[in-house]
Amino acid sequence: MARPTKEGLDYFPLDINLDQDDKLVVPIAKFGMQGLGIIVKIMIEIYRNSYFYAWGEREQHVFANRVNVDINLVNEVINECIKWGFFNQKLFNAFGILTSRGFQKRYIEASKRRKNITFVDIYVLIDLEEAVKKISNPIFVVNTDGNQVNVYINPDKSIVQESQTPQSKVKESKVNQSNKNIRVDPPHGESHDDGYHADFERFWDEFPKRRRRDKAKAYVIWMKKIKAGERESLIQCTRHYAQDVQAIGVEGEYAKMPTSYLNAGTYKDYSQGAIQREPSLKSEQGSKRGTSFADMAKQMEDE
Numbered sequence: 384m385a386r387p388t389k390e391g392l393d394y395f396p397l398d399i400n401l402d403q404d405d406k407l408v409v410p411i412a413k414f415g416m417q418g419l420g421i422i423v424k425i426m427i428e429i430y431r432n433s434y435f436y437a438w439g440e441r442e443q444h445v446f447a448n449r450v451n452v453d454i455n456l457v458n459e460v461i462n463e464c465i466k467w468g469f470f471n472q473k474l475f476n477a478f479g480i481l482t483s484r485g486f487q488k489r490y491i492e493a494s495k496r497r498k499n500i501t502f503v504d505i506y507v508l509i510d511l512e513e514a515v516k517k518i519s520n521p522i523f524v525v526n527t528d529g530n531q532v533n534v535y536i537n538p539d540k541s542i543v544q545e546s547q548t549p550q551s552k553v554k555e556s557k558v559n560q561s562n563k564n565i566r567v568d569p570p571h572g573e574s575h576d577d578g579y580h581a582d583f584e585r586f587w588d589e590f591p592k593r594r595r596r597d598k599a600k601a602y603v604i605w606m607k608k609i610k611a612g613e614r615e616s617l618i619q620c621t622r623h624y625a626q627d628v629q630a631i632g633v634e635g636e637y638a639k640m641p642t643s644y645l646n647a648g649t650y651k652d653y654s655q656g657a658i659q660r661e662p663s664l665k666s667e668q669g670s671k672r673g674t675s676f677a678d679m680a681k682q683m684e685d686e
Contacts, residue, residue: 392431401419417456428446478505492518496520498520514535530600590624604646609645620652
């Protein structure tokens with residue numbers, strides 16, 4: 384298995400004049416050093432995830448508990464930051480995420496040495512065509528279904544020298560074509576050399592083998608819906624789910640597709656373990672087919 388790709392950052396730059404930022408003057412004036420501390424902790428969560436952070440009810444409670452601050456105060460600080468433009472209000476209202484142009488620019492700068500940088504199209508606030516000129520690697524843009532909709536490549540890397548032979552141009556064309564297919568799943572049974580987060584790979588290994596399809600699409604949904612604190616629970620629930628579908632079919636043939644499984648939140652039904660089911664008629668028949676003639680004769684004799 385290829386080395387997994389990290390989405391988040393290990394560190395991020397913190398401007399020494401952060402408390403003088405026009406977008407933070409009022410929030411800090413209202414909430415003081417406690418407000419500034421909350422803002423910095425939120426910035427850590429954003430960069431730990433990538434360039435945005437989902438701010439739903441669960442995340443609010445978890446964050447407030449983690450920083451040991453009343454959840455109402457935390458939300459007051461966040462709402463004030465949204466009001467003054469530190470976080471983008473349109474994306475927050477539409478998708479419930481905390482991000483901004485500044486976060487996205489700094490994320491690209493900090494990730495410029497990575498093999499891949501991926502953005503979800505509806506979250507983009509910056510000019511990616513301009514941003515990619517400052518880094519060495521391409522930026523891939525996908526929609527919420529995981530389908531690649533665009534790719535921005537540094538023009539300095541795509542210039543073809545006049546001295547190149549026709550043969551070398553053909554080779555380069557093949558390389559470019561392979562790069563365009565970087566998000567396409569390989570045939571069933573082959574490994575994916577694109578690289579995914581280690582936790583996602585663990586989830587994928589637990590999912591019923593017979594239904595492992597559309598890996599890239601599933602990965603985008605996983606990135607969008609599954610938060611860091613939920614991943615271990617998801618993996619455990621998926622193990623229980625696989626046990627359940629194994630009991631009613633053959634190698635999980637009746638399981639959902641991974642994309643549907645994640646979108647529908649099916650894993651939540653398995654937080655208490657696998658649902659106890661009677662083996663299906665098909666499974667029973669398969670068991671009988673595995674019985675030898677001698678065993679059948681012995682069974683008839685006993686009866």
